[in-house]
Amino acid sequence: MTELKKFQAIAEENFADIVSETKIIDAKLRVFLIDASYIDFWWSGEIEERFAHHWERSHIDGTIYLS
Numbered sequence: 531m532t533e534l535k536k537f538q539a540i541a542e543e544n545f546a547d548i549v550s551e552t553k554i555i556d557a558k559l560r561v562f563l564i565d566a567s568y569i570d571f572w573w574s575g576e577i578e579e580r581f582a583h584h585w586e587r588s589h590i591d592g593t594i595y596l597s
Contacts, residue, residue, distance in 0.1 A: 548563050548564055549561055549563060568585075569586070570586070584597070
């Protein structure tokens with residue numbers, strides 16, 4: 531959880547021009563952008579260096595970007 535809080539602070543402070551809000555939800559950080567899309571960042575608590583992210587824009591133009 532501590533790492534998520536660090537990344538949350540980075541998103542809020544360094545990207546304030548495009549980030550409207552952030553939330554920690556279980557093991558992920560959700561970053562809401564000013565265009566009403568959001569990006570989820572997830573890190574595994576069990577497998578080192580395992581992570582994923584997903585940018586949800588389906589309500590804007592029908593796209594979802596995954597990794």
